[in-house]
Amino acid sequence: MISVEEALGRIFDLVGPVGTETVPLAEAAGRILAKTVTATRDQPPFPASAMDGYALRGVEADPEAQFKVIGEAKAGERFTGKVGAGQTVRIFTGAPVPEGADRVIIQEDVDLRGSLITLHRDLSPGANIRPAGNDFRVGDTVTAPRRLSPRDVALIASMNVPQVTVARKPDIALIATGDELVMPGEEPGPDQIIASNSFGLKAMLEAEGATVRLLPIARDNADSLRFVLGLAASADLVVTIGGASVGDHDLVGPVAAELGMEQAFYKVAMRPGKPLMAGKLGDAAMIGLPGNPVSAMVCGTVFILPALRVMLGLPAAPVTPQTATLTADLASNGPRQHYMRAVLDEAGIAAMDRQDSALLSVLATANALIVRPPNDPERAKGEIVEYLPL
Ligand SMILES: Nc1nc2c(c(=O)[nH]1)N[C@H]1C(S)=C(S)[C@@H](COP(=O)(O)OP(=O)(O)OC[C@H]3O[C@@H](n4cnc5c(N)ncnc54)[C@H](O)[C@@H]3O)O[C@H]1N2
Numbered sequence: 001m002i003s004v005e006e007a008l009g010r011i012f013d014l015v016g017p018v019g020t021e022t023v024p025l026a027e028a029a030g031r032i033l034a035k036t037v038t039a040t041r042d043q044p045p046f047p048a049s050a051m052d053g054y055a056l057r058g059v060e061a062d063p064e065a066q067f068k069v070i071g072e073a074k075a076g077e078r079f080t081g082k083v084g085a086g087q088t089v090r091i092f093t094g095a096p097v098p099e100g101a102d103r104v105i106i107q108e109d110v111d112l113r114g115s116l117i118t119l120h121r122d123l124s125p126g127a128n129i130r131p132a133g134n135d136f137r138v139g140d141t142v143t144a145p146r147r148l149s150p151r152d153v154a155l156i157a158s159m160n161v162p163q164v165t166v167a168r169k170p171d172i173a174l175i176a177t178g179d180e181l182v183m184p185g186e187e188p189g190p191d192q193i194i195a196s197n198s199f200g201l202k203a204m205l206e207a208e209g210a211t212v213r214l215l216p217i218a219r220d221n222a223d224s225l226r227f228v229l230g231l232a233a234s235a236d237l238v239v240t241i242g243g244a245s246v247g248d249h250d251l252v253g254p255v256a257a258e259l260g261m262e263q264a265f266y267k268v269a270m271r272p273g274k275p276l277m278a279g280k281l282g283d284a285a286m287i288g289l290p291g292n293p294v295s296a297m298v299c300g301t302v303f304i305l306p307a308l309r310v311m312l313g314l315p316a317a318p319v320t321p322q323t324a325t326l327t328a329d330l331a332s333n334g335p336r337q338h339y340m341r342a343v344l345d346e347a348g349i350a351a352m353d354r355q356d357s358a359l360l361s362v363l364a365t366a367n368a369l370i371v372r373p374p375n376d377p378e379r380a381k382g383e384i385v386e387y388l389p390l
C-alpha cells in the first residue's frame with residue numbers, strides 16, 4: 001500500500017491540462033482563466049469628477065469666494081470650453097473635469113443664486129477628482145491561471161474585453177457499479193439500495209468546473225462493465241465507483257486491465273478509501289473509487305478535486321489542510337491516514353461519534369475532515385490538529 005501523498009503524485013502524473021476555449025464574458029464567472037487579459041484602455045480615460053458639484057481652479061477656492069457658472073459637464077458629455085479665473089462649471093459624478101479646473105467643490109459647500117455660486121466658509125477638503133488611469137491603465141493585466149470571480153469579471157468588462165480564453169471543462173464520465181443499485185426515484189427490489197455516490201460526486205466535480213456524465217449503472221458482470229466503460233471512451237477522466245475491493249463481484253480492476261488499463265497503483269494507506277485504484281485507460285485517466293459512500297466522497301475530495309484542478313490548468317497541489325483546536329479527545333490512529341468526519345465550530349473541532357464509511361447522514365452533518373497521520377498517538381482536548389474543510 002502506498003501513502004496518500006504518493007498516490008496523489010501518481011494521479012498528477014496521469015492528468016494534464018485539457019485545453020482551452022473562448023467564452024463570452026457573461027458566461028465566464030467561475031471558469032479558469034487560461035490566457036492573461038490585458039486592458040485596452042485607461043480607466044477612467046480622463047480626469048473624472050468624484051462628486052456632484054462645481055469645477056474650478058483650486059487656488060481660487062477661498063472661503064466665501066464667488067464664481068460665475070459658465071456651463072455644465074455630465075457623465076457622458078463633457079464641457080468643451082475652458083474654466084478661467086472666477087469661473088466654474090456645474091459638474092456631476094463621472095463627468096470629465098473641464099480644462100482649467102483642478103478641484104470640484106461639492107454642492108453641499110456652495111450657495112447658488114442665479115448663475116453665481118458663493119463658497120461656504122468651511123470647505124470639505126480634497127480635490128474630488130479621479131486622475132486618468134486611476135483604476136487601471138492600458139496594458140494592465142488580469143493574470144492567468146485563476147478562477148474568475150464576479151469581481152474579476154467586472155474588472156475585465158471595464159477593460160473592454162468582451163470574451164476570454166478559459167480552460168475547457170474537463171469531461172468526466174462517472175460509472176456506478178453493482179447489481180444492488182437503482183437510480184433515485186426507481187422502485188428498488190428487496191435487496192437493493194439507491195445509487196447515491198454518483199450524485200454526490202457529480203455535484204462536487206461540477207462545482208469545481210467539470211462537465212460530469214452519469215453513465216448507466218454497470219451490473220456485476222464483465223460484459224456490462226465493458227459496455228459502460230466503452231461509453232466513457234471520449235472522456236478526459238473515467239471514474240468508477242465500487243467493485244474495487246477483493247470480493248468475487250469486484251470486477252473493475254480485472255475488466256479495466258483486460259481493456260488495457262495501465263495501473264498506476266491499487267490500494268492506499270488511508271481510511272476510508274483503501275481500495276482506491278488509478279491508471280491510464282487509452283487517452284483517459286481512470287480512477288476507481290471504493291463503493292462505500294463516505295469512501296467515495298473522501299477520495300473525491302482528496303484525489304479527484306486536485307486532479308481536476310490540474311486538468312483545468314491550475315498548479316498540482318494537495319488540498320491545503322487548516323488547523324483547529326480539539327474540543328474532545330481522540331484515540332490513537334492505526335497505520336492508515338484517517339480522514340475523520342468532524343464538526344468545526346467557534347469553540348474548535350471534534351470528531352463525530354460514528355466513523356463507519358457507509359454513513360452518509362454523518363458525512364452530510366460534518367463540515368470538516370480531521371486528518372490523522374498514520375500511527376498518530378492519542379490526542380487530548382486542547383491540542384491542535386489538521387483538517388480539511390468540507
Ligand atoms: N475482505 C475484504 N472486504 C473488504 C475490504 C477488504 O480489504 N477486504 N475493504 C472494505 C473497504 S475498506 C471498502 S471501502 C469496501 C470497498 O468495496 P468496493 O469498492 O468493492 O465497493 P462495493 O463492494 O461495490 O460497495 C461497497 C458498499 O458501497 C455500496 N455502494 C457501491 N456503490 C454505490 C453507489 N454508487 N451508491 C451508493 N452505495 C454504493 C455498496 O452497496 C456496498 O454497500 O470494501 C470493503 N470490503
Ligand code: MOO
Pocket residue numbers: 270271272273274275290292295357358
Ligand atoms: O477504505 Mo473503506 O473506504 O474504509 O470503507
